[in-house]
Amino acid sequence: MTNLIEIKGVTHAYRTPNGPLPVLEDLTLSVPEGEFAAVVGPSGCGKSTLTRLVAGLMKPDTGEVWLHGERVRSPRKTVGMAFQNPVMLEWRTILENVILPLEIVAPSMPRAQRRARAMELLELVGLAGFENKRPSEFSGGMRQRASLCRAIVHRPDVLIMDEPFGALDAFTREDLWQTMHALRAQEPFTAVLITHDLRESVYLGDQVIVLSGRPATTQYVMDVKYPGTGPRQLDGLYTPECATMLATLREQIQIAQGRVAPKEA
Amino acid sequence: MDKLQKILVPVGAIVVFTLLWELLVWANGWPDYVMASPSDLPQAYEWFWNLFLIGSWQTLWRTVAGLMLAVIFGTGLGMIMGFSRIARDALYPLLVGFNAIPKATLVPVLALLFIGEHNFNTVLMAFLISFFPIAVSVGIGLSTLEPEYRDILRSLGASKVTIFLKIALPKTLPEFFGALKVSVTLAFIGTNLVEIISPHGRGLGALFLSGQTNSNYPLMFAVLIALAVLGIVLYYAVVALEKIFAGWAERPQG
Numbered sequence: 001m002t003n004l005i006e007i008k009g010v011t012h013a014y015r016t017p018n019g020p021l022p023v024l025e026d027l028t029l030s031v032p033e034g035e036f037a038a039v040v041g042p043s044g045c046g047k048s049t050l051t052r053l054v055a056g057l058m059k060p061d062t063g064e065v066w067l068h069g070e071r072v073r074s075p076r077k078t079v080g081m082a083f084q085n086p087v088m089l090e091w092r093t094i095l096e097n098v099i100l101p102l103e104i105v106a107p108s109m110p111r112a113q114r115r116a117r118a119m120e121l122l123e124l125v126g127l128a129g130f131e132n133k134r135p136s137e138f139s140g141g142m143r144q145r146a147s148l149c150r151a152i153v154h155r156p157d158v159l160i161m162d163e164p165f166g167a168l169d170a171f172t173r174e175d176l177w178q179t180m181h182a183l184r185a186q187e188p189f190t191a192v193l194i195t196h197d198l199r200e201s202v203y204l205g206d207q208v209i210v211l212s213g214r215p216a217t218t219q220y221v222m223d224v225k226y227p228g229t230g231p232r233q234l235d236g237l238y239t240p241e242c243a244t245m246l247a248t249l250r251e252q253i254q255i256a257q258g259r260v261a262p263k264e265a
Numbered sequence: 266m267d268k269l270q271k272i273l274v275p276v277g278a279i280v281v282f283t284l285l286w287e288l289l290v291w292a293n294g295w296p297d298y299v300m301a302s303p304s305d306l307p308q309a310y311e312w313f314w315n316l317f318l319i320g321s322w323q324t325l326w327r328t329v330a331g332l333m334l335a336v337i338f339g340t341g342l343g344m345i346m347g348f349s350r351i352a353r354d355a356l357y358p359l360l361v362g363f364n365a366i367p368k369a370t371l372v373p374v375l376a377l378l379f380i381g382e383h384n385f386n387t388v389l390m391a392f393l394i395s396f397f398p399i400a401v402s403v404g405i406g407l408s409t410l411e412p413e414y415r416d417i418l419r420s421l422g423a424s425k426v427t428i429f430l431k432i433a434l435p436k437t438l439p440e441f442f443g444a445l446k447v448s449v450t451l452a453f454i455g456t457n458l459v460e461i462i463s464p465h466g467r468g469l470g471a472l473f474l475s476g477q478t479n480s481n482y483p484l485m486f487a488v489l490i491a492l493a494v495l496g497i498v499l500y501y502a503v504v505a506l507e508k509i510f511a512g513w514a515e516r517p518q519g
Contacts, residue, residue, distance in 0.1 A: 055420045075422045087413040091435045091513040100431070104421045134513060154421070 002069070003030040004157060004190045005037075005054060010063030011215075012049060023049050024060070025215035031207070036184065036191045038205030040198060040249065042257045046216040047194040051162045054192060055079050068157060077105045080156035080189070084163040086147035088135035095131035098122060098149045105154040121149040124186060125179050141172035145179060152187055159191045166196060174234060177203050181232060198249045199237055202226070208245075210252040220252045301486040309487035316472055317491055323468035325495055327384060328456045331391020335448055338392070339399030340441070346400065347407025347433075364397045368455060372462045383467060387459040394455035395448035402444035406437035439514035442507040449499050453492065469495075 010027045013020040023046035031037040041047055052058045053065050056075040065072040067079075080101070088097050098118040102109055122131050125145040135143060144164055152159055165173045177200060184191070195201050201208045202224055210220040226232050227241045236242060283303045290302035297305055310317060342360075346353040368390065375386045410433055418428045460470020469488050476484035508515075 052416075055416075057416060057420055075420050077421055079420055081416060081420045083413045083416070085411065085413050087411055087417065089414075089432065089435070091438075091511070100417070101421055103431070104418060104423045104427065136513075150417075 002033055004033040004068055005031040005192065006066035008064045010053065010060040010065065012053070012060045022215035025217050027217050029209055029218050031190055031192065033190055034188060035206040036193065036204055038193045038195055038201035038208045039211060040195055040201050040208060040253065041211030041216060042213045042253065045211050045214045047211060048162055051160045051192065051194055054158065055081055055160055077154065078157045080151035080154065080159045082147050082151040082161045082164045084166045086143040088143055088146065090135050093132050093134060094127065094146050095122065097135065097146060098153050100150060101154045118149065118153055121153060124182055125149055141168055141176065144168065144176060148183065152183065152189060157190060159189045161191065161193045163194050163196065165200065180204055198246050201249065202242055202245050203232060203237055208249060210249065210256060212256045213258055219256055222249065297482045298480065301483040305483035306487045306490060309483040313484065320469040320472045321491060321495060324456055324460065324470065327387045327468065328391050328452045328499070331388045331455060332395060332448060332452045334388065334392040335396035335399055335452065336445070339396035340403050342400040343403025344407060346404035353404065353408065360397060360400065368394045369458055369462065372459055376463060383463060383465060387456050390459045391452040391455035395452040398444040398447045399441065402440040403437055406440040407433055410436060438511040442503065442511050445503050446500060449503055450496055453496050457492065
């Protein structure tokens with residue numbers, strides 16, 4: 001299996017009035033094709049910077065970002081993005097919002113085909129019947145569902161999510177986790193999920209990457225061995241296997257925060 | 266029922282206002298050179314109806330022309346200020362300073378600059394007085410666009426023009442129309458300023474002036490009411506446009 005995302009020795013600093021603020025330092029990580037990588041780390045450790053680098057919205061000071069064997073130097077059409085703030089174009093219906101990326105990426109695609117593609121996704125996330133509503137009539141959870149549809153409507157290789165479920169209540173969040181699994185079962189994409197929620201990272205991720213505190217570097221990578229076979233069940237989170245994984249991650253986060261010294265090997 | 270209410274309430278308010286006005290004049294026993302009463306006005310309209318029609322048309326077209334210039338120039342200036350920080354920093358003090366100048370003082374300046382060009386001067390004044398709110402709100406609307414909006418399209422490799430047309434422009438429309446409503450009334454003030462102050466004015470402002478010269482006080486009041494009516498008509502024309510182009514911004518009530 002090839003690595004779809006390769007980040008090699010990336011160092012990046014923001015220029016501020018008080019001098020450079022390093023956020024990433026010699027960060028290296030890779031995500032194999034089709035895998036779901038969850039990235040966790042202390043607040044302000046540069047996780048969002050990571051998403052912008054992978055999306056090609058920013059160039060790293062040093063180091064390289066590779067997607068599909070090509071060096072990322074500028075934005076590319078094969079990426080989909082979803083943010084914590086699921087901004088919708090309020091003047092468009094939900095369906096037209098989901099279609100938006102197709103207008104940019106595939107301007108020649110017939111209108112009917114665009115609509116069919118968007119409807120297919122809206123049905124998958126449980127928004128069928130709401131496609132002609134305006135975003136202002138939607139709850140936060142519904143907006144985020146629509147935002148996910150918009151992020152993958154153009155069949156990107158990579159879906160980049162920056163805390164998409166962070167602003168939702170716990171129950172809505174769990175609903176959306178399951179929606180995420182449903183989408184993955186239908187759509188082959190490689191995903192990078194930035195999150196603060198360890199349970200989320202274990203439930204959704206094939207691997208969980210723990211970043212150290214700022215400037216961030218890859219501190220720990222865990223291969224998730226989710227209990228049970230077949231589609232992941234939420235119940236699995238309450239098994240001893242998951243408890244062990246969560247405890248390990250929690251410990252790593254505390255090390256990243258500098259509150260606990262790493263154990264001697 | 267709801268629709269009927271939407272019309273009846275404002276009409277009722279106007280009727281009540283007219284009655285109160287009549288009552289005020291009657292109770293104080295004011296002669297018409299202190300304040301004309303609404304019942305004096307029909308006669309003024311009857312005698313001078315052709316002057317009213319001509320004057321209204323002249324005032325209206327020059328106001329609309331000035332307003333259109335203000336929309337074009339104000340939007341352009343707003344775009345420059347919205348997209349460039351340097352332009353914003355450079356232009357804001359200039360604009361605020363210009364806006365603070367009482368426009369009446371500019372009438373003689375314009376009259377000397379473009380001697381005899383009364384129509385041009387009037388349109389120019391309507392424009393000068395009304396572009397400021399448009400420029401400021403378009404500028405603010407564009408500069409406060411949430412970065413996520415841009416990133417959605419930028420991450421797909423969309424050009425700046427595409428981002429502007431698909432997102433920035435429609436997103437700014439509600440602010441634009443809000444400003445346009447202010448500009449409508451301002452443009453009327455600009456037009457009338459020139460019409461009244463210029464020695465060879467035209468339009469309703471000139472009619473007002475002739476009422477003053479001939480001590481025809483009901484005529485002066487009749488002009489004011491005609492101006493108010495024109496203002497209301499143009500304002501609601503803008504509201505109608507807003508409903509068409511930015512109706513999405515109106516949240517359902519309740």
